[in-house]
Amino acid sequence: MNARERIQELADQVVVLRDAYYRGSPLVADAEYDAIEDELRGLVEAHPDLAPDPNPLDQVGAPAVLHAPVRHSRPMLSLEKATKPEQVAAFFDRFPGQPVVVMPKLDGLSLALVYEDGRLARAVTRGDGTTGDDVTPLVRALVDGVPERVDAPGRVEARGEAVMLRSTFAAYNTAHPDKPLINPRNAAAGTLRAKDPATVAERRLQFFAFDLDTSADAAAADLEQGLRALGFAVADMRHCEDAAAAQEVISGIEARRNELDYDLDGAVLRLANRDAFAAAGTRSNSPRGALAFKFAAEEKTTLLLDVVWDVGKTGKIAPVAHLEPVFVGGTTVTRATLANQEVIRARGIRIGDTVLIRRAGDVIPFVAGVLDESKRTGAEREIVPPAACPSCGQGLIEQGNSRELFCTNVACPAQAVRRLIHWASRAAADIEAVGPVWIERLAEAGLLEHPSDFYRLTKEQLLEFDRIGETSATRMIDSIVASRAVGLRRALIGLAIPMASEGTATRLCRAGFGSLEEVADADEERLVAVEDIGPKVAASLTEHLGRLRPELERLRQYGVSLDVRDEDLPPVVASDAPLAGKTVVVTGAISDPRSGEKVPRPTFQRLCEKAGATTATSVSANTDYLVTGADVGASKLTKAEKLGVEVVDQGVIWQQLIEAGIA
Template sequence: MDIKQKIEELRKALQEHNYNYYVLDSATISDFEFDMKLKELQELEANYPEFYDATSPTLRVGGMVTKNFETLVHEHRMYSLDNSYSKEDLEDWEKRIQKILGDVTVEFTCELKYDGASISLTYEDGKLVRGLTRGDGFQGDDVTNNIKTIKTVPLQLRGDYPSKFDIRGEIVLPFEAFEKMNLERIENGEEPYMNPRNTAAGSLKLQDSALVAERPLECLLYSVVGTNLGLSSQYQVLEKTRNWGFKVPSVAKLCKTTDEVMEFVEYWDIHRHELPYETDGVVVKVNSIQQQEELGYTSKSPRWAMAYKFKAEQVSTVLEEITYQVGRTGAITPVANLTPILLAGTTVKRASLHNADQIEKFDIRVGDTVFVEKGGEIIPKIVGVDLIKRSENSLPTQYIDHCPECHASLVRTEGDAKHYCPNEYGCPPQITGRIQHYISRKAMDIEGLGGETVELLFKEGLIENYADLYTLTKEQLLPLERMAEKSAENLINGVAASVNIPFERVLFALGIRFVGETVAKKLAKAYKNIEALMEASVKELMTVDEIGQRIAESVVGFFGNEKNLEILKRLRSYGVQFELSADKLLNQTELFKGKTFVVSGVFEKVSRDELKKMIEDNGGKVGSSISSKTSFLVAGDKMGPSKRTKAESVGVPIISEEDFLEML
């Protein structure tokens, strides 16, 4: 047998044993035999580097060192899930689904929600080519070298897999392995890790992949994204991906009703503690992929999936002090400073009290013993007071009436739960908060500049608004604390590069109250440039899809402020983008302005997403359900009969894919 054949046979044998042991949980050889084969392969590969293979099992021992993790854009966005906490929430969700889909049968796939670090793996021709962290959902960090060391991540797939796809899952650390790691740390005189989830997430960002290889991480996969994948249901996704070599949890159930979903939820709410991993709920998905595509997404979440969160863990502790934070919009948030307590694996010292109404509702007072839980298992919140333990000398909380930072008198408009500091241009946290928002990843994404540096630059009198960033010089920066020459260069280069950020993100970066990412995109698309937007009235703005009176008044108010106009003038002079690029404007018309389309069924010439994009690029709106305001129903193959019936009953024209393309 020649060397190349010997190497290939060893690789194939090791991959098979790895799959049997880690995916099927059925070892076919001893650990010793496996280690001997792996060692033999390592020696052969070292002696014959010409036979290198990026999917070799030897890569699982690590050794690659990554100094800086490159940030890459997800080809398919990683959305977050909406949460539910009751059967009523699920039933309301089901009603919303049925309203969009019409009178069709909907089945649900229920899966456990594992609490780990989200990951997206890209496979091409059956080989792992990339592993990205979730990041902000739009882009994540490239941790491919570290991912390759995880035994339950196949480097080479088996069977009939698509030529290219992304698969999503969670990197988890089993309880048993976590406890073993902590025992070793304690024996070595080191601090134990706090919880499995954070340890798993931290492991992915270790620079030395050999250290990652020492950690018994696992990867549990649950969904596939891509085009032309040949998959018809979520339940089929779970079965198929398991056959391709992925570790897919077998705890999943196909349910026909929300009653069956709740049976699954109630069973695992009790039995989840028997599982080897951390879980915090159940993910319920519409089973049909076609129905998923028809339901689509909101700006943040898929409409076809819902996370049912198990009841949060609750602890009691003492409220030592109430302090007040000022946000970038001037909103005042009261914060409870607590006697530190362990909650859901982390030490909690502070919790949000939200607003004055919340304090009044629970009659929360300093010195009270309060009940704390994690809202959505993430943000600690106070949910009640133990009145039995309240001191006789306790005094009701008097909410502040002056800003804790600049001492301006607070204001509170009717119908608003929050108090605000009106000193927009003289209150330090508002000034630095706006600049920090401007430089953030989803806004101008200025590398080399962080929140602490913004605070320092403001404190030293070098910046008072985000336009001042563009006039900073290396000579001004070098005397600052912890600012070396390279750091100063990176900051200045990062600011200079931000002039290439597209208009819709610039609009979000400006920090106009109520104008988030989605609203900024809609306004940029509707008005094309900042001049047109500045001239728009409240009434005109409200004609834009999803722009209500509150947003419209905020936009008009922002552009009516002389200080803002001066800052915008300066930004333009520095080259910041204040109009949509030529690429964005290409193929965009007003052909469908004022028209709403509902898209349903399966299409041949273009995909559903491409069809929706064509509608929006030509000034139209894509609706989710049929009403008297719908202009056209674009009907594809396998469209539900109820959609056709509803369209006919309200007189909505039904057109085919060919009809639509002819309209263009």
């Protein structure tokens, strides 16, 4: 094929792929699409005379069906891409002495917000860059961070990205396991295509601004200051003096990308001064004053080779996808989770399909969906859930809307291995030197069946194994011996009692239980008196600890501590601590106001406890404050209102924690 033909072929592919992508059903992963664009760009640069006409590289988005078309005041462009530090250095060289801001490149959809005389007049999507769709009612109803009024005269236009926060995405998918959203970006785009906001009310979005146009004399020359002064949220902008500083910020964003509450696919560098950015001008489809540094893809396509049903520690039978190895999110992935039968059905996945794998936010990669069903050959196979436990052969029971399968055989060998691995895990006994592979071998050899069996193992037994030498045997035994100090809280976690979470274990300790046996002996009345323990959890504790009583005796016999430890109890706090004596309930997504980083709720609760508070998970008449983060569900607020509980924004608590030197 000559260059002319190849250029035409690539240009045609770009048009087709973009069209499918912007309709919400991509045919390939982003990285594959980008490679096609890159090849086309390279060929056109080498043969300018062969440039296709029209050249899709000069366009952004896709010609979409617009319901209420609005022409943009100036085009909404794409961004020039970079992947190497030299390109960052070259950007700084182009603008000597100019301050640059570096910020995350959010993966959502761009919006232009137009204000006239201080009021929001319209919100418009990017569309094909020249003309977008007026989505004002949807944005008003569903997007946080869009002020209704700004304190500036005349015309103000703020542009930015509307994203679905990962916490919202996860909460939505937990609530709708039968109709999960594929990824936050698709979810955001789909939300703003809805006909009626009421039908998508649970899919709240968040707007982060990154561009500002105003003629107001008083507006700050600095982009971030200008945006903040008008009340817009920005996603962590850092000012950088030189390329080295920028590179450090970029690396920092990449390192933290899984901890943040939004998906991002890179970092954007941009001239910090608004006038300098405007003066730099534009190329055919990108501004000269900005550069996008792209990170390794977190989404790739690969072949689904098979589905294996895996038995978990509580007997849950979960489908695991076996994949043709694919490099995604920085590692080679060969397995991914498929969640449950309903997800498989909702996503229409078959063995032999080319599927989209995502590895973002959470560590476990998952199958996000099937790509291009038209590529099917007919040889694909349906994924059939097993009728019996693949380990012990006992019949399964089905539970809940998402139809999760369970093996209820307490003697199931696969469950036993999972429970042993769980006992040795960090959250429980933390037997660091004996990893899952060895646990499986030792169980196969008949040396391990119950957690207490770890403490009977001898060095001689370990040395029988081919690949265990003197040094590793000693390390394994030392690690087992050290784990005997496990204590009440972590032992309870380690026993993997259905319905008893880590929180349950913590609260039992704090409610005054001194040992695991004391929990096993307690009657229902005493158990349900503990915060957050209801009759079902109480019954599960009683049933399973009752069954495990011989095991508790064996653990004791081998010197394993099942008594409460200091670390299981709340931290000692000074009487003048800011939240002393207060009972607080934390709800919504919590983030540190200084960095914008998401903070896991338990971490924040621990900080509140250090400040003297008692934390609870449901609002009651005893609650002093309901501390609210982002995306708070209405039910907690209504309950708080009814009971007269004070609702406090997380910002107020953060300030107290910071002032007291606790956070």
